[in-house]
Amino acid sequence: MIESGSSTRNLGSGRPTQDTAETTGRYVVVFEDDIEPAETLSASAGLSNVADSRDFELQAMDMEATADAEATVFSELGIAVVSVDPNQLGSMQTAEAARGKILAVSPELIHHVLHEDTGYVRGYRDGVSDFSGRLGAGTAGSAGISAAAEAGPTFDDSDEFTWGLQATGVSTSSRSGQEVKVAVLDTGMDLAHPDFTGRTVTAESFVPGSPPQDRHGHGTHCIGTSCGPKTPTGSRRYGVAYEADIFAGKVLGDDGSGTDAGILAAINWAVANECPVISMSLGADVARPHPPYNAAGRRALRRGSLIIAAAGNNASRPGDPGFVGAPANSPDILAVGALDSRLRIAEFSARSLPGRGGQVDIAGPGVDVYSSWPMPTRYRTISGTSMATPHVAGIAALWAQATGRRGLDLWATLVKESRRLPLPAVDVGSGLALAPS
Amino acid sequence: MVRVSVSIDDEHLEQISAVAEELSGHGLQVGQVLEGLGVITGEVAEDKQESLRAVAGVESVDPEMDVRIPPPDAPVQ
Numbered sequence: 001m002i003e004s005g006s007s008t009r010n011l012g013s014g015r016p017t018q019d020t021a022e023t024t025g026r027y028v029v030v031f032e033d034d035i036e037p038a039e040t041l042s043a044s045a046g047l048s049n050v051a052d053s054r055d056f057e058l059q060a061m062d063m064e065a066t067a068d069a070e071a072t073v074f075s076e077l078g079i080a081v082v083s084v085d086p087n088q089l090g091s092m093q094t095a096e097a098a099r100g101k102i103l104a105v106s107p108e109l110i111h112h113v114l115h116e117d118t119g120y121v122r123g124y125r126d127g128v129s130d131f132s133g134r135l136g137a138g139t140a141g142s143a144g145i146s147a148a149a150e151a152g153p154t155f156d157d158s159d160e161f162t163w164g165l166q167a168t169g170v171s172t173s174s175r176s177g178q179e180v181k182v183a184v185l186d187t188g189m190d191l192a193h194p195d196f197t198g199r200t201v202t203a204e205s206f207v208p209g210s211p212p213q214d215r216h217g218h219g220t221h222c223i224g225t226s227c228g229p230k231t232p233t234g235s236r237r238y239g240v241a242y243e244a245d246i247f248a249g250k251v252l253g254d255d256g257s258g259t260d261a262g263i264l265a266a267i268n269w270a271v272a273n274e275c276p277v278i279s280m281s282l283g284a285d286v287a288r289p290h291p292p293y294n295a296a297g298r299r300a301l302r303r304g305s306l307i308i309a310a311a312g313n314n315a316s317r318p319g320d321p322g323f324v325g326a327p328a329n330s331p332d333i334l335a336v337g338a339l340d341s342r343l344r345i346a347e348f349s350a351r352s353l354p355g356r357g358g359q360v361d362i363a364g365p366g367v368d369v370y371s372s373w374p375m376p377t378r379y380r381t382i383s384g385t386s387m388a389t390p391h392v393a394g395i396a397a398l399w400a401q402a403t404g405r406r407g408l409d410l411w412a413t414l415v416k417e418s419r420r421l422p423l424p425a426v427d428v429g430s431g432l433a434l435a436p437s
Numbered sequence: 438m439v440r441v442s443v444s445i446d447d448e449h450l451e452q453i454s455a456v457a458e459e460l461s462g463h464g465l466q467v468g469q470v471l472e473g474l475g476v477i478t479g480e481v482a483e484d485k486q487e488s489l490r491a492v493a494g495v496e497s498v499d500p501e502m503d504v505r506i507p508p509p510d511a512p513v514q
Contacts, residue, residue, distance in 0.1 A: 292442035
């Protein structure tokens with residue numbers, strides 16, 4: 001039997017449910033920015049006995065002295081705790097004087113010291129071991145965790161969107177990357193591709209003797225993923241930042257090879273042109289962070305350009321987890337791992353190296369990624385951490401537009417706002433990058 | 438001849454042109470001076486790499502790595 005009251009507990013597990021909590025009977029009112037709480041409380045609910053934190057030295061409110069106040073206002077936070085009955089609360093929220101001034105009202109909760117509950121954790125572990133043993137997947141440990149994750153999400157390409165745009169929330173984002181410059185350093189771009197007509201494109205080659213035109217395909221695919229159009233004719237949408245200004249830097253020749261000199265020159269160009277996002281789906285299977293990329297990454301970041309690079313495809317899982325190569329393994333370069341459409345780590349996706357810089361920082365859709373390809377082929381579906389990288393780059397452009405953040409702030413935003421996954425951080429970093437709403 | 442990238446330390450960023458000249462005097466055929474990044478790229482004889490490292494302002498001298506992606510028809514790129 002479930003007991004009613006201020007704290008409801010699940011049968012047998014001894015733990016409160018997510019939706020019930022103990023409350024004090026008071027309400028916490030959150031005000032919009034730049035609103036005077038006391039004024040609003042007085043005008044909308046007739047509250048006059050209001051204690052304000054500014055009345056106290058160093059804003060240390062005396063909780064005993066103010067215990068009988070009708071409202072206590074925490075001025076730095078734009079928040080007040082009010083003692084009103086539900087009727088008064090209702091009137092307050094609907095009052096003309098409150099219109100546009102109150103952001104949210106919630107019941108005041110009671111909090112407790114968190115107790116270590118080893119019995120629950122042990123019980124869960126034994127349950128997973130038993131279950132995964134029955135599935136033939138071994139005991140709880142890495143195999144047990146993956147057995148539990150079998151029931152996880154599944155995405156699919158639809159007529160409207162690639163699976164990757166759905167999984168990352170790009171398909172429902174209100175952002176377009178407008179006025180954000182995204183540099184993609186790769187094999188160049190098919191400048192005649194119909195899907196990019198009318199877009200702002202600055203194309204430059206850093207490969208001696210080769211024009212910016214893409215004669216491999218990889219660059220067009222990555223630019224498609226990061227910046228492709230919102231409504232390509234006759235195709236599902238495959239691109240993230242559909243209004244971004246594209247800076248297509250050719251640093252890899254038609255045979256797919258490039259030099260440090262060319263890549264560094266292109267990074268310098270992108271930084272000089274104030275590109276907040278620089279996407280690099282390239283690298284070498286070199287475990288030691290390469291000093292020129294350490295320097296380039298550090299200075300680019302300081303100047304407001306976030307370099308986002310592929311972690312590498314040198315894994316062959318489950319046996320060989322591979323390692324993050326250069327330049328992704330530089331400390332100031334964001335390294336991207338690849339996930340499949342069930343949000344599992346891709347078979348080829350490289351694992352973090354021990355040591356500073358060698359971490360996989362975040363993950364993106366990287367298996368069976370549909371995007372643009374040089375004409376006449378027009379579209380192609382391929383896999384790689386090369387495909388995950390431009391997803392994150394496009395999403396970074398959306399966040400740059402939404403928040404105005406650059407450099408390390410933008411890095412932190414991507415990590416903070418990503419979807420945590422039940423997978424090792426050495427493989428997926430903070431998880432799946434997510435777009436702003 | 439070896440293609441190298443010379444990383445300049447933070448203290449000498451402002452004087453990168455002067456450092457480039459100094460490096461040139463020690464055998465570096467300067468390719469590009471990337472002011473925004475504090476990196477100078479170029480070519481130098483194998484046996485002169487070490488003397489470049491001794492120039493004031495030089496944080497590191499590194500031979501180029503081999504950067505390459507798979508061919509267009511590869512399923513994993």
